[in-house]
Amino acid sequence: MLAVRRAAASVARITGVPLQRPKCDKARGMVDNPRFAGQSGTVMTDERERVERILAEVHDDFGMIRVLEVEDYRFLEFGDAIEQSCTFTADPSWLEYDYTRAMLIGALCHEAPESALFLGLGAGTLTQACMKFLPLEDVEVIELRPDVPRLAMEYMGLDDDPRLYIRIGDALDLLDSTEPADLIFVDLYTDVGPGVGHLAWNFLHGCQQRLNAGGWLIINQWATDDGKPLGAALLRGLYHRHYWELPVKEGNVILIVPADLDQTLDIEALSLRAEALTSRLGYSLDSLIKSVRPAT
Template sequence: MTDRETLVEKRRDDYGTLRITENGEGYRFLYFGEQTEQSCVFMADPSWLEYDYTRAMLLGTFWCGRDADMTLLGLGGGALANCLVTHFAPRKVTAVELRGEVLAMAQEWLGLSTDPRFQVNVGCAEKHIAAAPASCDLLFVDLYMEGGLSRLQLQAEFFRHCQRALRPGGVLVINQWQMGDTGLPYGAALLRDLFGGDYLQVQVEEGNIILFIPAIGDPPLTLGLPAMTAWAAALEPVLGYSLKPYINDLCRAGDNPGPL
């Protein structure tokens, strides 16, 4: 929390403190604990994505297209869910959020969408995804706690269940932290063992690395820059920002083997 932010709401649950702050520029922020800024929402347009990593995650929609069933593991402030419902014509968007108070605060203070295609299930992401084989076309994994990366994002069995949750043609999108300045995600060795080196990844300014992994048995995702650039150009007037920088930085995981 900076000096320019004022406290709007503060609550506690079984996992710690949750705070909502706002600044004088129309933004509200969700904090886990005292220091961990988890989400940012522009209240004049709650579908606006402020963070680079959430914008980069949108690339997953390129391979899935319209009328997709989308699942988000981790709701946060809800900006990504709002954006998907507003701009990407899904059939359904389902978010799974561990903390009921996070959902309540997003509804009360952060402009969470009330679109009938969007629903939130309060519960454990691990249990939900293990019981949901072939349930979605696009699966976003963005699981963090106050101390950082959720333990699930370093567990092979969890990622196996995530990939099994995809239908043919589906895409798994994972938000991981970078391991130092290696250009590799924290779970790089585990991910390479599970998925090989042909999945796509992009590093963003905040230090996150976003991974794009196809469904079981599917070929590697296409890295067709002309088609992706044209797609991004058509979206730019709608979104208000460009996805081209993330497309330009996409690479195969195997192209950056690093010190595994």
């Protein structure tokens, strides 16, 4: 099956920037941006009126968290329409956006990962996909907001998998207490953008140091206007230019960082692992893999 096709309308940066609500059809074959007219709670399209339902809304020390549903899709929002995640309710492991697929590509750089650490949970779609498609035995999650894991399990389809354990707290404070892992994902966004960890030298260095030998650190970084990752100069200095980048259409750059300077990225082996998963994923990762580039 081909990867998700998107309409010509541009898609805003995912995670931390306001988005128009995408409409995703039942075949998962198209995403467009129909929320251009109509009253609150209604999505207008050329086909028919689509009702947007609020399933849950909670308030905590950091603001509002909301779960909405539009037909077969559910959306996790922080603050005022700041979309964090999209889940296809029939298959919560389906990765709707290219940035999550690119992060999965980062995970596939490892031949056989047994452990993963997720710094930031969101709706849990990437976590769910990794548990389904990778041979993981232990999955640790650090999430800042206590209600996020509950909402992810209650509304977004995150499994209460025995391999999964979640701790609540600030990833910058808890990193040193985490178990070393084969894969570490950094996706720490708020309703105003990336958390401070995305530009924190000691934290990002610590993430790399928590990797097992042969492990990979995958960071969801904003892209600047020139297409480089946010904090490119800091990243080049910290990781000695020894990492790879995968830019995606949502306006993010996924960083793929090895555990040490002797470790290289085998694109051919990565492509073979991705190809072997295509039928199970329901989409191809080939076009994204072709966009992998050295550090800029």
